[in-house]
Amino acid sequence: MADLQGAPIVTLDVPVVGGSSVRATSGTAGLASAELDRSERFAQMRAGELGSVHSWELVTAVDGPGTRLTAFLSGCPLRCLYCHNPDTMEMRRGEPVTATEVLARLKRYAGVLRATKGGLTVSGGEPLMQPAFTARLLRGAKELGLHTAVDTSGFLGAHVSDEMLADIDLVLLDVKSGIPETYRRVTGRELAPTLEFGRRLAESGTEIWIRFVLVPGLTDDEANVEAVAEYAASLSSVTRVEVLPFHQMGRDKWASLGLTYELEGVQPPTPELVERVRAQFRCHALQVY
Ligand code: SF4
Secondary structure: OOOOOOOOOEOOOOOOEEEEOOOOEOOOOOOOOOOOOHHHHHHHHHHOOEEEEEEEEEEEOOOOOOEEEEEEEOOOOOOOOOOOOHHHOOHHHOEEEEHHHHHHHHHHHHHHHHHOOOEEEEEOOOHHHOHHHHHHHHHHHHHOOOEEEEEEOOOOHHHOOHHHHOOOOEEEEEOOOOOHHHHHHHHOOOOHHHHHHHHHHHHHOOEEEEEEEEOOOOOOOHHHHHHHHHHHHHOOOEEEEEEEEOOOOOHHHHHHOOOOOOOOOOOOOOHHHHHHHHHHHHOOOOOEO
């Protein structure tokens, strides 16, 4: 857990509302602060009352059904070569925000979120780096009668308690590769925990949307796509597969953080390649977007 000593506790400002399939980031601009000593911060983080938050958005038609408030938490154990938000990788880069504040803002929008059958999505970074905080947000959202989703790589799926799982309606499971060696090359980590978490979700009947980022020369190999497709098809609660074409929009962030970006010369996939990959998934009777 990050040492947040000296950092302010922040309150979330009002975000800009995005249109269909559009994101509108509020960041954490317009924040008020309060002071807590270090031991109290850690106690509150352990209890899930305090989290490290990168930003939040109101979105429509992404991150789950309906209109949603998506909260991006800071901290991630993976190091994906194509990460377009490398500033979310380190928990210490986030702002300390209380769950009470997030839920108060969520309550403000609850009417419109419910009316569109939307709700709360907890994303990152990796939300399961902060399981107590994530669980607290999900519980609060359920108490408001909202749909809940978690966007995760699944690498830390073991952090999800059965109680927390009961508060999750949908998991956006980012399967970055179906082959362990490729997964390690893309993320620096092991594939097995993700596969295991997906199987647990299926056994519990939790709805899953599989997300797969298509990167030419990195994840587009037919055998790799086939492995992801076979895995997705093996999970009875998968209702959708999203093939997300790689883009270069995160490139400048890597430079500004002083990080080495390895995909400098990689072009986005051609429409033909995207269609080939989507067709591979469709061959397994999956709904592909
Ligand atoms: S899992 Fe997501 S946030 Fe973490 S490094 Fe990969 S793309 Fe970035």
